[in-house]
Amino acid sequence: MKILLLGKRGQAGWELQRSLAPLGEIVALRSGSQNYCGDFTNLQGLADTVRRVKPDIIVNAAAHTAVDKAESEPELARIVNAYAVAVLAQEAKLLDAWLVHYSTDYVFDGRGVKPWTEADVTGPLSIYGETKLAGEQAIQDSGCKHLIFRTSWVYGARGNNFAKTMLRLAAERDSLTVINDQVGAPTGADLLADVTAHTIRSVQNTPALGGLYHLAAAGETTWHGYARFVIDFVLKMGCELKTNPESIAPVPTSAFPTPAQRPKNSRLDNCKLQANFDLTLPHWQTGVARMLTEFLEK
Numbered sequence: 001m002k003i004l005l006l007g008k009r010g011q012a013g014w015e016l017q018r019s020l021a022p023l024g025e026i027v028a029l030r031s032g033s034q035n036y037c038g039d040f041t042n043l044q045g046l047a048d049t050v051r052r053v054k055p056d057i058i059v060n061a062a063a064h065t066a067v068d069k070a071e072s073e074p075e076l077a078r079i080v081n082a083y084a085v086a087v088l089a090q091e092a093k094l095l096d097a098w099l100v101h102y103s104t105d106y107v108f109d110g111r112g113v114k115p116w117t118e119a120d121v122t123g124p125l126s127i128y129g130e131t132k133l134a135g136e137q138a139i140q141d142s143g144c145k146h147l148i149f150r151t152s153w154v155y156g157a158r159g160n161n162f163a164k165t166m167l168r169l170a171a172e173r174d175s176l177t178v179i180n181d182q183v184g185a186p187t188g189a190d191l192l193a194d195v196t197a198h199t200i201r202s203v204q205n206t207p208a209l210g211g212l213y214h215l216a217a218a219g220e221t222t223w224h225g226y227a228r229f230v231i232d233f234v235l236k237m238g239c240e241l242k243t244n245p246e247s248i249a250p251v252p253t254s255a256f257p258t259p260a261q262r263p264k265n266s267r268l269d270n271c272k273l274q275a276n277f278d279l280t281l282p283h284w285q286t287g288v289a290r291m292l293t294e295f296l297e298k
Contacts, residue, residue, distance in 0.1 A: 006040075010065075029049070040079065071260050085138050103133070107124050127260065147203065149195075154187050195281075216270060
């Protein structure tokens with residue numbers, strides 16, 4: 001089996017290189033790849049690459065993820081998140097290949113407190129959300145075999161993330177202010193990658209399992225609760241910080257104005273995924289604790 005992985009330098013892409021390796025030959029590309037075109041602004045080059053590689057599975061971990069920047073460059077976001085995805089879907093259909101794609105909780109308007117299901121009506125608040133939804137729809141309209149995973153609050157052990165930022169600031173400051181009216185589940189890129197590999201194996205045997213799924217760690221928290229957990233965990237491991245959990249002040253989203261509006265309810269219902277693929281997704285604290293342990297032991 002041959003797998004074409006796009007976006008190998010991203011958080012999910014890095015972990016996918018590991019999780020997909022046992023499944024077959026991987027051709028992993030980034031935007032600046034030399035032998036093949038991994039540039040999502042070059043739509044013809046992208047199509048030519050798929051035709052040359054002739055993969056059995058296309059895994060798209062590439063996206064325009066700069067949420068605020070997308071507001072000032074909507075056409076670029078649309079090309080990367082929608083038009084390029086449509087090209088991948090069309091080529092997958094022609095090859096009878098599977099297309100695996102990652103989407104976001106930003107396709108919803110963030111109202112209410114109930115976890116979003118795959119059947120709920122979408123209503124993106126930002127250019128990023130609009131273009132990611134357009135990418136989903138392009139895949140579904142193409143008729144190609146596909147797995148679409150909507151996820152939220154993704155972090156990776158490699159590179160920067162929210163937890164590492166909190167630790168850096170907590171080492172410099174006596175107190176912090178963190179948003180407490182957005183709710184979601186921090187989801188590790190390693191979890192995304194492992195579930196992806198598991199579901200690919202499953203759909204090879206049972207193609208009817210393909211479709212749209214929500215995939216996020218279990219449980220929920222606010223960014224404020226996330227920050228408190230990180231600081232508390234690190235202090236208990238014996239690290240010295242100027243900030244303690246009690247000195248992290250909760251503030252509303254309005255305290256940090258941004259060009260793009262964020263959904264306040266980013267809860268995702270994982271029931272369909274867990275039932276169809278016989279999975280139990282771990283609590284968000286489990287993944288964050290493991291990431292922090294690895295980071296501190298380096």
